[in-house]
Amino acid sequence: MTQTPYTYAPPHPAIATDIVVLALEGSTLGVLLIERGEEPHKGAWALPGGFLRPDETVEACGMRELQEETGIRAEVDLVGVFSDPTRDPRERVVSIAYVACVDHRTTRLRAASDAAAAQWWPATDLPPIAFDHASILAAALAKAADLARHRPLAARLLPESFTLAELQEAQEALTGRRVDKRNFRREVLEAGWVRSTGEMRRGQHRPAEVWRVG
Amino acid sequence: MTQTPYTYAPPHPAIATDIVVLALEGSTLGVLLIERGEEPHKGAWALPGGFLRPDETVEACGMRELQEETGIRAEVDLVGVFSDPTRDPRERVVSIAYVACVDHRTTRLRAASDAAAAQWWPATDLPPIAFDHASILAAALAKAADLARHRPLAARLLPESFTLAELQEAQEALTGRRVDKRNFRREVLEAGWVRSTGEMRRGQHRPAEVWRVG
């Protein structure tokens, strides 16, 4: 961008973001996908996403798309840049992929106008995927699993307050690794990821302490 | 890119890559910068980079730019996406930043046509930087330090074969952390990052075993 003579300007590709929205489906991970109502890949399922607008950063575009699709304002984490020249048969589109973890109970899914449906799919049992979105998805799952080891990403899959058992279940879903209950609690508390609310969650059995991100 | 009606197409920004090329300057890190010969930021120093071409991926663009500037073919690692709408006053440019580690002894620097000079600068003592390239540089240095903890990135700063002392010096320059000689050797060998060549490097003092990435 700096040393190239400014007079040389190849045709500009479109820039879009694709968002891998993760949520808990019971005790496993779910991914938000959108059924395509038009060719190409009509009937296949694609990641939500959209084109970059003139006045926003790419990351803001990702957050806006997330908001438009789910009604949720949340952070997004960069997954990668997908730019194979043939990845979209219509025109060249360079896609920046982000991953977001949300609480699916607070989502309000809105199918966009060219989409037939928006729906959660289990991350381990996916329908036919459009474009190169299967690669994007795989990269996003790996990225999320990696981030979750160093940051309390799992808490974003839950409501504001939660029990440690719920947080552990979310963590296990994200990382794909089962962990010991006592070790998990020690790690979470020592890392200062959560603080107690002082409240107790009453259920069928012994009440559980309620926490929030700290 | 998928649910947005295809009829909506905002003006496409330009897409460019900027490359943070790192090399060893003695025992500290050096960064390749290019002095701008034109406005804006004439006289300031900028990262090498250039526009995406129609037939290449963004990563390939980064590798091509690296090759054009240094004559070296090497891997590049994604640093981030820099897309503030005002980051380039001429027109909107979304930049994908990569970092590359090279052996500066094998580079053949070529200043591009609109650049006054291409030169190595110590990463800790930089000249005035053009555009938002100071942020890009900072992010790249952090990324490289992080990657170097998990992968033999330091070896890319060296020729094909090297002594463990050289590798350690490169590692310390990359991560900014001094490490113990014996611990470093243990870590490198147990991780299988290097294998012996069987040769010895003769110098002023006791000869050193020569290794290569393995």
Add this chain to the structure above:
DNA sequence: AATGTAAGTGTAAACATGACACAAACACCG
């Protein structure tokens, strides 16, 4: 009151990390 189920807690072994000092090999010099 008895039963079932999830919450909550401590400790010991294995492993990884960080700190530490000295002998060996060569070049150089007198």
Add this chain to the structure above:
DNA sequence: CGGTGTTTGTGTCATGTTTACACTTACATT
């Protein structure tokens, strides 16, 4: 040719971190 200077190369112990593991508590239900 022996002494000096400088870099290579090596092992162990203390500390911190990670993993593995079992029982009691509290409540709801019957």
